[in-house]
Amino acid sequence: MLNLLSILLGIISLVIVIPSAIPLLGWGNWLALPFAVAGAGIGALSSTNGGRNFCLIVLAIAAIRLSLGGGII
Structure with missing residues (x-):
């Protein structure tokens, strides 16, 4: 359920x-x-890692895009 x-x-x-x-x-x-x-965080509490890994990938994409735009644009 958490996943x-x-x-x-x-x-x-x-x-x-x-x-x-x-x-x-x-x-x-x-x-x-x-x-x-x-x-x-919720995915880390789950017994499987699929949701956590998916969120980490989305987090990485957002962070890379923010760093390319200087954090604002």
């Missing part, structure tokens, strides 16, 4: 991260980061 919740939070954050790749919408990554961190 399913983790995957759901990962999908929510991925839906926010994808449009945030467009220039001047990078602020959406700041909105997606808490969802991805919460999903990774």
Whole structure:
């Protein structure tokens, strides 16, 4: 059950991260980061690692995009 919740939070954050790749919408990554961190935390409590790994990948994508844009753009 926790793994399913983790995957759901990962999908929510991925839906926010994808449009945030467009220039001047990078602020959406700041909105997606808490969802991805919460999903990774919940996934760590689960017996399987799929949801946690998915959230960590989404977290990495958002963090890389933020670093490329200087944290704002």
